[in-house]
Amino acid sequence: MTSSDLCATLDESDALRLLRGGQFQLEGRLVDASNTTLRARLTLDGVTARCVYKPVRGERPLWDFPDGTLAGREVSAYLVSQATGWGLVPPTVLRDGPLGPGACQLWIDEPDDAEALVGFVPSDQLPPRWFPVAGARDEDGTAYALAHADDPRLAALAVLDAVINNADRKGGHVLRGPDDRVYGVDHGVSFHVEEKLRTVLWGWAGRPLPAEAVEVLRRLAGAVAGPLGAELAEHLTTAEIAELAGRVDRLVEQGRFPLPPQDWPAMPWPPI
Template identity: 35%
Template sequence: MISKEVLLKSEIEVVGKISSASNATFLVKLLDGSQAVYKPVKGERPLWDFESESLGRREMAAYVFLENVDIPVPTTVWRDDLSFGPGILQSWIEIDEVLAVNIVKVSDVYPKPWINSIVGHDANDQEVALIHRDDSSLRKIALVDLVMNNADRKASHLLHSNEVWFPIDHGLTWHVDFKLRTVLWGWADLEFDPEEQKFLKRSFSVVAKDSLLDWISIEERDAALDRIETLLESNHWPSPAPSAHVLPWPIY
């Protein structure tokens, strides 16, 4: 993975635009030939429920948090001097074909390590199940999504490379209102195990530090602390509310 120093100092050459991204996202080449992703602030699509031009900063806050709780995440830096203006520059991850999530017929039998996440209907009104791997790394990613209040944990935001899961695309995080939308509902209603309780307490200590305030507001930081306290008090994974929008769109 590219070092922070290289990402901060290297000149870049724009190779192309990533058409599948919701916001303007560019594949770039660094001087040493390595590749990175560039997301300029001015390419962010306005959203009714998130402050304008705040997604890159939210992604930086997520990077600071994830790095400090030892979740593998692509190296990410903020640059003010790039072609299309300020934004984030992030290591490119070469992925393999391991999938975290799948959609199957409810009648299908899916063996371990797959577990049911949520049941719904497809475009043909057929009952289907959204399933995902029962994997300890994915479970920890789901836990940090609770802390960050991730409103956009799509299947495509879970990258697998060299036996490691990398969570990406954290622009829709840290909102003061509960916004969780995720494909990882398979552990709903389970009790947190002792390691998860310990991890949440560690997360509280990390979030409480002022380093996140470089990127998000004090109200957003304090809301995250309140979420962690609520999770520790309940000692259970939350379950999807029947009347709420609990899945990202699109799923992938």
């Protein structure tokens, strides 16, 4: 069975069981990643799927995030995503592996015919119901727009990013699964106590949140104060969890998508 098959057929509990207990077979390294990021096969009881394995020992030190905490932030993003009910982050666990403890996340294979939801398009060819969020020019001076679709799945991801204070939502971190779901990946630089939201999904900036999102956030507030908060305490500090709760409360109170920051770069680099 391929990893694509598993993405479509493996339920959440079975995926987590495989991620936690599967036997590793490393396949190679993703060379474009800034930290050590490996692709591997996991096998358990005759079931096999690919995963992304990010060992703690391969995390590059950052000036604004404590050393050795990125893997736990990846898991925390998954836990918050599951608490919303949106299922936007692939199943992710913290476990031991060939290079020691690290984040282990189910690999998402994008179908060959999957349409991009984020990207650069010629400025005069912006697709219907797409938001331009930044401008650029190629070597010949042709104008392009960095843009994304006005898609409710992306809007939910934008809300999740605001909640977890994601400092690195690149276009390449938005995936289309074979089940036509949208997934967000690479959340190691999230949950900072200072505002660091940096994303390409600014199309809804300042607009009212969907009513459904407000209800989700209200439920999430209760979860953070209860069992979710206890789970997050295994990976985040007390201050980080308190700031998470504060961001949720502010989003509910304001009822709008956040605006780009004025004292922090609003876009990740590279954006895709």
